[in-house]
Amino acid sequence: MNNIIFIEGGAYTDIKKALGQWLDASADTLTAGLFFELYKNERGKHIVKADDKLENEQFNYLLNYLKYPEDIEYKIEVTGFTKISKPTIFPIERIGEEILVFIPESDDEYDNVYWVTKDGQVFKTDFGGKTFESGISKIYEELEFNSEKFPPPEIFCSKRIEDNTIDTIESEGNKETIGKRFRIISILIGALIFFSLIFYKNPSVFLDINKAIGFGTAAWFFADYRMLSVNKYFNLSLLIAIGIVFYGYLVRQTDPIYKFVGNLEWTFSIPLIFLIAQKPLRIGFKLIMKREPVLEKPLPSFVDFIYIVLLFVSVFFISQLIPRTVI
DSSP states (O other): OOOEEEEESSOHHHHHHHHHHHHHHTTTTSOTTOEEEEEEEETTEEEEEEOTTOOHHHHHHHHHHHHSOTTOOOOOEEEEEEEOOSSOSSOGGGTTOEEEEEOOTTOOSOSEEEEEOTTOOEEEEETTSOEEEOOOOOOOOOOOOOGGGSOOOEEEEOOOGGGOOOOEEEOHHHHHHHHHHHHHHHHHHHHHHHHHHHTTTOHHHHHHHHHHHHHHHHHHHHHTHHHHTSHHHHHHHHHHHHHHHHHHHHHHHHOHHHHTOTTHHHHHHHHHHHHHHHHHHHHHHHHHHSSOOOOSSSOSSHHHHHHHHHHHHHHHHHHTTSOOOOO
């Protein structure tokens, strides 16, 4: 196993942004279809597993960019493990050797990497392909990495330049996690609807439960925004939202008590309203920013904050278009 980079320091969202920026900037030189796995180890520690097919030169560029990204301010330490292969930017006589690649804090040139061999020799290789012996002292460390000990990674894929985008691909592990969570919450929503019917003749309790269903489902859609980026789960969420609207329609039609309850339409419609607002805004964000919006703290950039504001404003204005009954 090779082409692994360990990162200490920096927020996960910043590391993710830096990786995406590098993939985007390198789209015209990278082979299409290379996969890059981003693991979240623990607070302030992250791991990038680059495709084994990634060439040494590109591996050096990636490690260097993670250390010195554009428009991202953080202080991190990067250590990479790779195997010198052909073609290579490293000395040809070193082909086949496993090396540890790093950038020391003393570096002030920003366009090179340092590396140490298993026998303790330290070199500096610049991006022009020149290698020099270095006086820096560094001990080679054996690679220790077992992907099974970490949560499923986010997976990025290199694209052809004409595609002009870098998409995050959900790994099978992430899909499974999303699927389990979706099933559990869907069952919970169904259980709440069934439970509310027990109190059908008790308007106060019945309405409180249904407010929890409507607003709770909308809150789930907002919090689980990564789920909505997967078409399958967005469509299933849409079916749930439509089902809640239909359920609300039946409630208002079957008992005069609820037919004229103020704002009941909004209570049952809010999940659907959220999805109607979210879809075009997300598509527009991706077209402009070339990435998915992020709704969790810390926000990667101010545009993510603007996206959240626009999302809530859109939900509010769409909700105003719904006729409401009042008591």
